[in-house]
Structure formats: C-alpha cells, structure tokens
Amino acid sequence: MTDPVAHRTATTPAQDHWLAHQFGLALPVLQAPMAGVQDHRLALAVAQAGGLGALPAAMLSPAALEAELTAFRAASSAPLNVNFFCHVPPEPDAAAQTRWLSALQPYFREWDVDPHSIDTGPGRMPFTEASADLLAAFRPEVVSFHFGLPAPHLLAQVRTWGARVVASATTVDEARWLQDHGADAIIAQGLEAGGHRGHFLSDDLTRQAGLFTLLPQVARAVCVPVIAAGGIATPQSVAAARELGAQAVQVGTAYLLCPEATTRPVHRAALSGAEAHHTALTRLLSGRPARGLWNRLMQDLQPMNDVAPAFPLATNSLVPLRAAAEQAGRSDFSPLWAGQAAALCQQMPAADLTRLLGAGWQ
Amino acid sequence: MTDPVAHRTATTPAQDHWLAHQFGLALPVLQAPMAGVQDHRLALAVAQAGGLGALPAAMLSPAALEAELTAFRAASSAPLNVNFFCHVPPEPDAAAQTRWLSALQPYFREWDVDPHSIDTGPGRMPFTEASADLLAAFRPEVVSFHFGLPAPHLLAQVRTWGARVVASATTVDEARWLQDHGADAIIAQGLEAGGHRGHFLSDDLTRQAGLFTLLPQVARAVCVPVIAAGGIATPQSVAAARELGAQAVQVGTAYLLCPEATTRPVHRAALSGAEAHHTALTRLLSGRPARGLWNRLMQDLQPMNDVAPAFPLATNSLVPLRAAAEQAGRSDFSPLWAGQAAALCQQMPAADLTRLLGAGWQ
Numbered sequence: 001m002t003d004p005v006a007h008r009t010a011t012t013p014a015q016d017h018w019l020a021h022q023f024g025l026a027l028p029v030l031q032a033p034m035a036g037v038q039d040h041r042l043a044l045a046v047a048q049a050g051g052l053g054a055l056p057a058a059m060l061s062p063a064a065l066e067a068e069l070t071a072f073r074a075a076s077s078a079p080l081n082v083n084f085f086c087h088v089p090p091e092p093d094a095a096a097q098t099r100w101l102s103a104l105q106p107y108f109r110e111w112d113v114d115p116h117s118i119d120t121g122p123g124r125m126p127f128t129e130a131s132a133d134l135l136a137a138f139r140p141e142v143v144s145f146h147f148g149l150p151a152p153h154l155l156a157q158v159r160t161w162g163a164r165v166v167a168s169a170t171t172v173d174e175a176r177w178l179q180d181h182g183a184d185a186i187i188a189q190g191l192e193a194g195g196h197r198g199h200f201l202s203d204d205l206t207r208q209a210g211l212f213t214l215l216p217q218v219a220r221a222v223c224v225p226v227i228a229a230g231g232i233a234t235p236q237s238v239a240a241a242r243e244l245g246a247q248a249v250q251v252g253t254a255y256l257l258c259p260e261a262t263t264r265p266v267h268r269a270a271l272s273g274a275e276a277h278h279t280a281l282t283r284l285l286s287g288r289p290a291r292g293l294w295n296r297l298m299q300d301l302q303p304m305n306d307v308a309p310a311f312p313l314a315t316n317s318l319v320p321l322r323a324a325a326e327q328a329g330r331s332d333f334s335p336l337w338a339g340q341a342a343a344l345c346q347q348m349p350a351a352d353l354t355r356l357l358g359a360g361w362q
Numbered sequence: 363m364t365d366p367v368a369h370r371t372a373t374t375p376a377q378d379h380w381l382a383h384q385f386g387l388a389l390p391v392l393q394a395p396m397a398g399v400q401d402h403r404l405a406l407a408v409a410q411a412g413g414l415g416a417l418p419a420a421m422l423s424p425a426a427l428e429a430e431l432t433a434f435r436a437a438s439s440a441p442l443n444v445n446f447f448c449h450v451p452p453e454p455d456a457a458a459q460t461r462w463l464s465a466l467q468p469y470f471r472e473w474d475v476d477p478h479s480i481d482t483g484p485g486r487m488p489f490t491e492a493s494a495d496l497l498a499a500f501r502p503e504v505v506s507f508h509f510g511l512p513a514p515h516l517l518a519q520v521r522t523w524g525a526r527v528v529a530s531a532t533t534v535d536e537a538r539w540l541q542d543h544g545a546d547a548i549i550a551q552g553l554e555a556g557g558h559r560g561h562f563l564s565d566d567l568t569r570q571a572g573l574f575t576l577l578p579q580v581a582r583a584v585c586v587p588v589i590a591a592g593g594i595a596t597p598q599s600v601a602a603a604r605e606l607g608a609q610a611v612q613v614g615t616a617y618l619l620c621p622e623a624t625t626r627p628v629h630r631a632a633l634s635g636a637e638a639h640h641t642a643l644t645r646l647l648s649g650r651p652a653r654g655l656w657n658r659l660m661q662d663l664q665p666m667n668d669v670a671p672a673f674p675l676a677t678n679s680l681v682p683l684r685a686a687a688e689q690a691g692r693s694d695f696s697p698l699w700a701g702q703a704a705a706l707c708q709q710m711p712a713a714d715l716t717r718l719l720g721a722g723w724q
Contacts, residue, residue: 172639172705191553192572206642206656206665210554210572212602213593213702231574240574240602277534280568294568303568340575343534 018225018247026050027358032252033083035059040072045350047078054081079141084127090310111324124312132157148200168198175218188218190230194339196290219245233341235360253339258350266331276343287311293336380587380609388412389720394614395445402434407712409440416443431500441503446489452672473686486674494519510562530560537580550580552592556701558652581607595703597722615701620712628693638705649673655698
C-alpha cells in the first residue's frame with residue numbers, strides 16, 4: 001500500500017499537522033467519536049470541512065454499525081475514523097447488581113418503573129474478530145481505541161487494509177505502552193475531556209493530569225504523533241495545543257450543540273444553561289469514570305460511589321429511569337457527557353465549527 | 363500616585379503583558395510565592411532577570427517577614443509581590459485533634475515521637491491589620507492573596523501605598539467575585555498547580571478545572587488582567603497560556619530545583635526521580651486540599667481522608683514525624699508540594715529559568 005507520507009512536499013504552517021501528512025486533509029481536527037450523541041451525519045459534516053470524521057461503534061449492533069459505515073462511504077470519499085472500546089467485559093455479579101438496584105429503588109418507585117423489566121445484557125461491546133471482519137469491507141483509514149488496545153491478532157487484522165491505529169493515553173506510562181504496542185498516533189486525553197476516561201494501566205485517578213501538563217510530557221516521551229484532547233473548544237485552544245506539542249487535536253464537546261449531532265433535548269438544554277459550568281467524573285452512569293454535567297443522580301449518590309457495578313453493567317438499570325425522566329424533560333439519570341469546556345459550546349453547523357477550530361492552527 | 367499604565371507607549375509583542383504595562387518589567391513571569399521552600403534569594407534572582415519575585419508570608423513570624431522584606435529591598439529596587447493566606451482560623455476542636463493523633467499513633471511509635479510534645483498553635487496565620495502595618499513600611503508593589511480576599515478595611519490599608527491587589531480564582535464564579543471585590547488582576551489557578559488550591563466559594567473539588575479550560579473561561583468572564591498558573595514549566599507552556607488569554611504567567615514548581623530555592627533534600631530527590639510523575643491533592647498535610655508528590659502518608663491514609671483536622675491544624679502533629687523521617691532521608695510525612703509539571707523541573711539558576719520561560723511569550 002502506498003504511504004501518503006511518502007508524497008509529502010513542502011508544507012505551509014497550516015498543513016503542518018498529522019492529518020495533512022497522513023491523509024492530505026486540510027485541517028488538523030479529529031472529531032471525537034461520541035457514542036449516543038452522533039451518527040454518520042456529524043462525521044460527514046466534519047469531513048466536508050476538511051477534518052476527520054468519526055463513528056463511535058461501542059454502542060452499535062453490527063447491523064447498525066454496518067449501516068453507519070455504508071451511509072458515510074456512500075456520501076463521501078473522505079477518510080474515516082471508527083472507534084471501539086477494548087475493555088474486558090466483567091463477569092455477571094448478582095450481589096453487585098442487587099446492591100445497585102437497591103440503591104436505585106427510590107427512583108424506581110418515584111418513576112413507576114419495574115426493575116425486573118430491565119435488560120441485564122452487556123450494553124457496550126468491546127472490539128472483537130467480528131468487528132474487524134465487518135470493518136474489512138469498509139477499510140476505514142483510522143481505527144481508534146479507548147481503554148488500551150485490542151489483542152495483537154485483532155490489531156493485525158486491522159492492519160491488513162492499512163488502517164492507522166490510534167489510541168488514548170491518560171498518563172505518560174500509557175503513552176509509552178501504546179507506542180510499544182503499535183499505536184501509530186496517540187491521543188493525550190487531558191482530565192478536562194468529556195465522556196469516559198481512557199485509562200487502562202492504573203485505576204488511580206490521582207494519576208490523571210490536565211492537558212496543560214499531560215500533552216508536553218507525552219510529546220516528549222514518545223516518537224509517534226500526539227493528538228491533543230480534552231477541553232479544546234476554541235481556535236485559541238487549538239493554537240495552545242499546537243504550542244504544547246500536539247500534531248492535531250481531537251474535539252468532542254464543542255460539537256454537541258451542532259445541528260448534525262443527535263444530542264438529546266435535555267442534554268442540549270443543560271449545555272446551554274448555567275449547568276454547563278459544572279462537570280464531574282462519575283462512575284454512576286456506566287461503572288467507569290466518565291465526565292458529564294452534574295445532575296441529580298450525582299448529587300444524590302455522590303459521583304464516584306462504588307455502589308454502581310462494574311463497567312458497563314451500571315448502565316442498563318438506568319435506561320428506563322432515564323427514559324421516564326427525559327419524557328418529563330428532566331436529566332436526572334441521563335449521561336450528559338461533556339468536558340470542562342462545556343460552557344464554550346456554540347450552536348453552529350459542524351462544518352463551520354471545524355473550519356473555525358482549524359483556523360486556530362495557523 | 364502615578365499609574366505606570368498611563369506612561370505606556372507602543373509595545374513590542376514581548377512587552378505586551380501585565381508586568382510590562384504595570385511595572386515596566388521585561389518578562390511576563392511571576393514567581394509563585396511558595397511557603398517553606400524559598401526566601402528573598404529566589405525572589406531576587408527572578409527580579410534580576412526581569413520577572414516579579416515574591417515572598418510567601420503565611421508561615422513567617424512578623425519578625426521573619428520583616429527580615430525578608432528588608433533583605434529584598436536592600437538588594438534590589440525591583441518591584442516585589444508579598445503573598446498572604448486569608449483563611450478564617452478554625453476554632454480548636456479537641457475531638458478532631460484526638461482522632462488525628464490516634465490516626466498518627468503508629469507513626470509516633472515507629473519514629474519514637476511523643477505526641478504530647480506537639481505544638482498545637484495556629485501554624486499558618488491569615489492576613490491581619492498587623493500584617494498591613496508591617497507591609498506599609500516596605501510598600502510592596504503587589505500584595506497577593508490565596509483563599510479569597512481579606513476584609514475591605516484591610517484591603518483599603520494595602521491600597522494606601524498604591525499596591526496592586528492580586529488573588530487566585532479556581533472557578534469562573536470566584537474570578538467574578540474577586541473582580542467585584544477589588545482585585546486588580548486575577549490568577550487563574552488550574553487544577554495542575556502545586557501547593558494549596560485557592561478555592562474559597564465552594565469546597566466541591568469537582569468544580570475545579572484544568573488550566574486549558576479554566577483560563578479562557580476566566581479571561582472571557584472578567585475585565586481585569588488574568589495571570590495563568592498551574593502546570594507552566596516550559597517556554598511552550600508560556601506561549602500556550604498566552605494563546606488562551608493570559609496576560610502573564612505565575613510559575614512555582616519549575617523553580618523548586620533552582621539553587622536559590624530552599625527546597626529540602628528529600629523534596630529535591632523526589633522531584634528528580636520517578637516520583638515526580640505522580641502528584642495528588644491531599645488534605646492530610648495541612649487540612650486543606652493541596653497538590654504534592656505522592657508519599658507514604660498519602661498511600662497509607664488516602665490523600666483526601668477527612669481524619670485530618672481543619673486547615674491549618676493538621677500540620678503541627680506532623681512536624682516532629684517529618685523531622686525524624688527527613689533525618690533518615692525519608693519523605694514519608696513531608697509536604698512535597700509540586701504541580702503536575704513536576705517531572706519537567708530543571709536544575710538551573712532561577713534567573714536563567716525566568717529568562718527561558720519569558721522567551722516563550724514572544
């Protein structure tokens with residue numbers, strides 16, 4: 001396969017970034033894959049502006065993922081990033097589930113929900129051979145992973161069509177590990193980032209650092225390109241990330257108010273109000289620490305309460321509560337994923353936002 | 363009093379910062395006041411290079427502070443920042459003290475320390491009328507505060523000699539409060555920062571943000587100049603802070619290995635080793651959350667354990683343990699204050715470091 005890097009000629013400062021070197025893209029902006037709040041339409045809008053669009057696969061059935069990939073490929077010849085989780089699904093734990101249901105009992109009563117109606121299935125699936133087989137038909141240019149990397153034979157499958165492998169590091173140790181295990185580029189995920197923390201070598205959250213210090217330390221520690229993520233929502237923050245050693249940026253939260261996102265009404269309302277100033281890491285909503293806007297469940301139970309079962313098992317019991325509350329216009333049990341730049345979100349088309357952010361690189 | 367701002371003429375980019383506008387200083391670098399690890403010698407070295415030196419007053423007796431001020435003024439005509447805490451000292455709480463001594467009992471036995479020998483005095487003093495009277499003789503150009511601002515009549519005393527008032531904000535709300543209560547400039551203290559968190563409106567640590575998102579949001583929210591602090595240790599991070607809206611930077615941790623700092627041997631050793639990659643917020647060492655390198659006490663008791671009494675009462679009981687352990691070359695009970703950029707510390711003269719950092723502004 002021909003390596004686009006081999007065709008590099010003299011670049012202007014605006015073209016001096018990983019996505020230009022790798023794919024000839026105009027802008028150094030990766031749209032962060034955000035399960036539950038976007039589909040191919042957001043990815044297409046970003047691609048149209050010259051950034052790298054992404055599809056989050058973790059919460060999609062194989063059929064749904066295939067439909068998303070088909071829709072993107074039908075509409076665009078731009079490169080695409082498909083993102084997977086690579087956690088080890090936990091063993092079912094009946095005692096933990098009972099504790100969790102017991103903690104939620106007052107809410108089941110309040111919202112007239114029958115806890116026995118709850119699906120206790122896996123919720124979020126990790127990357128598997130079946131995932132790789134499905135991808136092979138679409139040959140996505142980038143395959144990105146959260147919570148480490150999949151097993152070597154799975155990574156080898158992805159490489160058969162020349163995909164670039166990208167993964168998230170939350171510490172210098174994780175960045176070195178990812179480089180040693182074959183990542184082509186590393187996302188330095190600052191503590192500011194919305195959604196799930198990507199840590200995989202240590203559960204000790206005190207080891208997680210803000211982007212201001214994580215990014216330069218990761219950039220010094222590895223030879224592969226580093227993509228900055230966490231708190232990037234303005235052209236100025238793109239420029240700052242470049243100063244700190246990034247070769248591209250990954251942006252999630254800033255896209256949540258775009259019309260192309262599928263962000264739900266309670267989530268959009270929270271992002272547009274005073275609540276946008278307060279996020280927290282919580283394990284209540286999935287079982288793993290993830291950053292979202294403060295809501296009633298966090299207030300009542302404390303966000304890091306270990307009464308929630310292991311990832312991703314905490315999620316299912318909340319689904320009917322969330323549905324009932326959202327119908328009443330309330331976000332009490334909703335994952336309002338957002339980073340610490342949530343208050344900087346703007347309502348604008350995703351292509352315009354991509355161009356605005358990209359202009360910060362120069 | 364003549365306002366230096368009125369004399370501003372055309373500036374080069376290198377001069378476009380708060381310390382140039384305000385005092386005609388060459389470099390936009392404030393040396394962070396760091397109680398316990400520095401005296402006037404560090405402040406003088408920074409001043410010599412064209413930055414703003416600082417004296418931390420919180421742990422000094424009036425006589426010791428007077429001696430420091432005298433030494434600085436005798437050696438330099440450069441402007442000076444003197445820093446104070448403005449906490450409300452807690453009521454003594456015998457039960458809380460008993461719990462704390464009980465938690466420390468195994469260590470007292472291990473190090474053969476008699477807990478009854480411990481001074482239970484205040485440890486750290488807040489800013490008072492006596493402080494203001496003492497300062498008046500030296501007319502420091504900047505008086506900075508941590509944990510909010512002192513009472514209006516105390517602030518008025520400081521203003522009689524034209525001092526600029528600077529204070530730390532850890533949230534957008536705190537920045538607005540400080541502006542409304544008379545701060546002339548605001549330090550946006552990112553979660554990366556070493557030493558005590560400056561929060562004063564809410565104890566909820568989930569409200570504390572990384573510098574990447576705090577700085578641009580504070581810069582948008584207030585009209586007064588914003589000084590970036592937390593994780594700034596390289597010229598690149600100075601440039602990044604400027605991109606994010608800072609009008610100067612405050613740097614602490616990066617100075618800890620300078621020969622002019624009084625950083626103790628166990629602290630220098632930890633900053634120079636693998637431990638430098640792991641800091642945490644802890645309330646064990648003083649009673650308030652402060653960031654330092656991970657050590658045995660944090661490991662044993664968990665860093666945010668509420669068994670430590672209210673600030674600053676936790677400190678005294680640790681003093682004899684710390685002294686005994688440090689004599690044995692161990693940092694088990696020492697406050698190894700450091701920010702998340704600790705691993706980027708370099709051994710170099712403070713004046714050289716100040717110039718290196720200042721070069722990042724252009």
